[in-house]
Amino acid sequence: MNRGLICLIMSACIFTLSGAALAAPSQVSVTDYGARGDGITDDTAAFQSAMNAVKEKGGTVEVPVGNYLIKTHLNIPAYVTLEGIWKIPTAFTQMKGSTLLAVEGAGSETGTPFITLGPNATIKGLTVYYPDQKPDNITPYPWCVACAGGDNSSIIDCLLVNPYQGVDFGTRASGRHYIRGLYGQPLRRGLFVDKCFDIGRIENVHFWPFWNWDEKTGIRDWLWKNGEAFIFGRTDWEYVFNTFVFGYKVGYRFIKTKDGAMNGNLLGLGADASNIAVLVEETQAPGLLFTNGEFVSIAEDHPAEVVVKNTHTGVVQFQNCSYWGSSDQIARVDGAGTVSFNGCNFLGWNRKRNKTPAIELYGGNLLVNGCNFMGDSPQLSLRGKAISATFIGNHANGPLAVTNPAKADLQIGLNTVQKPPAKPKEEAGAIIIDDRDSQPLIRYVGQWLTADAPGAEGDYYLGTHWAFKGNGESRAIFTPDVPKSGRYTVYVYFGPDPGSDHASNEPITIRSAGGTRTVRVDTRPQNNHSAKWVKIGTYRFSAGRKSTITLTNNADGNVLADAIKLIPIH
Template sequence: MGRGMNMRDARYFAILLLSLLSIGCTASVPQMISYQGRLSRADGQPVSDGTYSLVFRIYTQETGGTPLWSELQSVRVTGGLFNVLLGSYNPIPDVAFQGDTWLETQVNDTVLVPRTRIVSVGYALVAKTAENVPDGSITAAKLAAGAVGPQAIQDKAVGKSHLANAAVTSEKISDSAITTTHIRDGQVMTNDLAAYCVTNQKIAVGAVTWDKLASNAKLMINVKAYGAVGDGVTDDTAAFQNALNAAAAAGGWIVWVPEGTYKIAGHLTIPAGVTLEGVFRAPPGRNYAGPYGTTLLAYEGANNEAGTPFITMSEHSTLKGICILYPDQSMNAPVPYPWCIRGTGDDCSIIDVLLYNPWNGVDFGTYPCGRHYIRGLYGQPLHIGVYVDQCYDVGRIQDVHFWPFWTQGLIAYTQQNATAFKFGRSDWEYVTNTFVLGYKIGYHFVRTENGNCNGTFLSIGSDCSDIAVRVDSAAIFGLLITNGQFVANASPSSVAVYVGPDGGSVSLVNCAFWGASNRIATIEGGHVKFDCCNFMEWDKNNTGEYAITASGGRLTVQGCTFVDSKNRVKVQSGVTAAIIVGNQGMANSDVSNSIGTKCSIANNQR
């Protein structure tokens, strides 16, 4: 059969072949469907060879409804033809083959209609009439799994001697079939229970007392037990907050949020000691159909940046495995919203969280947030990604990735207006494995009324920025930036590193700089050290810019490599002292020196 659709300048024609032989097959049936089709342009010619993103879903109704199963595949198309096995990455559940089901196909952002009904192939319908089988000729080896139901077996006809070891699994036991009268004391141990199989509804009131809990037991509340629906339409704000409050009243439990899309029309507060945890899926590509995993839809606060944050975290609280999306945010002209997440005390943790499109991402600065912890934070913040201030004990940030996956249409906007990381007062900040793309400032260090920052920054990167690293102020103990990679080309005046008059001590070790529209570094103050760094591709407009220009403070450049045969280092009269030694790709004479003997120049080799 064939179907067509417009997809920019393309149409899609698909042929569906089902490889499900559910009756009469001797081998195990894979839970997969063979799907073949042809992708062509509007003129009927096949699309260009390449890889396309296709999303497949199975429903129990021809239109509307909630999918039983879905899967995203990157499909190779050659001559317009493709062939995929549905279920290769996400096995299709048995329920998808019970009753009437329909298959929906989506190519990039376009969903094909109508859906395709799934039917059996001819030889899988009836193998042979059962009445023609002689008595005794059917042995256990000839029976398909599940072929003999309980109605065909007399009570107590099957004893232990008839069962192979481990033959009776939990899937083969009806709900409530086994009661306490069938189980000897001490027979059910912790290792015999599947994760999360004992829910609130299965525990009698008062049955669990404190003496029955391990000292390190993790207690969990399911948000759906408090009325959360998760259909993306019903407002689940009250259900979430009631569950969070109950977890706090119980002494600090986990509030579990099953996979689904939850509308939060208001805002939430995570009480002290409570964890809000969902199902985290790896961040999708920007062509994926929409949010998945545990996703919260945030609506409150448009055009009110000073409003109540979407999620307020109390001390010792955790946000884990959650995706947050602002459905009403514009992809063309973004509007301010309040902070997406704000910490209000020490020991706040954010783990495996995806922020699709917040105006401001994480605020660990308005209130003291010592020992804050971020691990696995992804998204496209449109104004500020992470803000740190008033951290009076070591903060940790690792594995953060900010990039334009929600929409590439706002890259120019964020390159002119947005900051990925902003650091005020932090008494020792550890930042590791972070990357940002398409921001005006990648990493911004400032002095607030509370002070400024010192810390170590390992394996960090900023690409397509206006200023990759901007240091307006740093604590006397200094900033140590190691193994960084920085590209600044968002505007004709872009620089990879800027250190202002109040810059403080800044060390850049084993870092790489390239692709700068203008110069690589502008130094106006502080004590800035480049050690074993690599410089290339600066002064793209060939205006005679130097890779490094210092007009104030102190400068050290040693053991570095300058790849391009352009102006390298310029030391202007306002510099207090400079050391330019042991560099490759430049001669001693390549240093423009305006401070005489206060600049030590030696052992540089072109």
């Protein structure tokens, strides 16, 4: 063979091999660059070096099992995926699998995010844990994950155990973001979206007590006073699918920023144990389209599943949604926009039994059609600057009570009413006050919840009121109207204990003509005080409403306030 040809072939081979050797890798491990994963060594530089090694043409950086201390923060370059071992969203996996330990920025909400995602960058299969955060002394931190500005940043199958702030896809532009399988217990803010001018997608996000919910630490009350799970600013036709939040002051908040407000498709959203499940300050004209939602508000003062502020000018539509809990009301609607409820179920409002309607309209327009009001309290009141309302084809379990003091344009018709079942029969002459009676017979102070279960086995009549154990701040005050002075035997009704969390020492205080006395009752089922009348004692009562029987939560477990009974002694 010609010597020149041989040399040419050998040169080509050498060039090809050297080019392959010099080509940037597409997949590396953080351990290739010195990461230890022992929870002690600072692995920040190793992570960043590994990601920089694949950033030229894009690639994946693997994070094997380990606890990786990151003393500062990480920047995920464009086209790079940082991937741990998890293939599904996990729960309670701190210090397991691929866990990143975040410590920078304690004491301030502002500062560099723990992870910043470039365009087309992804984190996947990771757990992020803040080891220095304490449930009894919540400390601010900067955002856990944020986008650098640009399109197509993604979060897939990750657990953010306890960040003070979860995901910031709003401070910088975040078009076509994609979040799927994100679990965690963000404390102050969960997910913020703004500046999304092209469709973003969020699905299967679950914000729940994956870190701590021990009421003794105070974290439950802290979250009820401060926590906001989702905050949406300007985003154009956002798709939100199958998301759930538990234990926040606000479940879903919709605001107007300098860039505008949101319109979007919201399917299968849930919010439980909130103060306000859905808070709307503003929307775009195309509106928010809620379908198949489940919303529960029980926490703090004046809980309501939906609150629409007086700043609202857009459209909000709820279709085939369910609302329940021990709320003051289902919806308080204000502003100049339009809100509609179609084919929805309403249960558990008017928890203080003070005739609060399920829905109050203070401004704008309202449509309520084909809905089921599963309670005996008022359904609707039009007040203030209410413009118009339709209330058509609905069903109510109690008397139809729709009022219009605003003299708005109200169209009402084709509604049906179901007569409630008769109350249980008791002894002749017995004085009964049920928890569903109204003032002045029964008055609630502090936080009480309701277990509204018409026909439920064990409750006295159509459910019961109950309260978490506490220090006596929650009181149920029964004031019987005694027809004749004399001696009466007092009974209190206690229903079943499905959660095995009832008090062994629920206090009942009787203030009567003979003075004041407190009796404590073991309400646990093993002591045979479940689902029955319990005799408290015999006392002298004066005629009229001069005596009270008060149940409080100053006990070692949850307490009930279901019904009381006075039987005259002849």
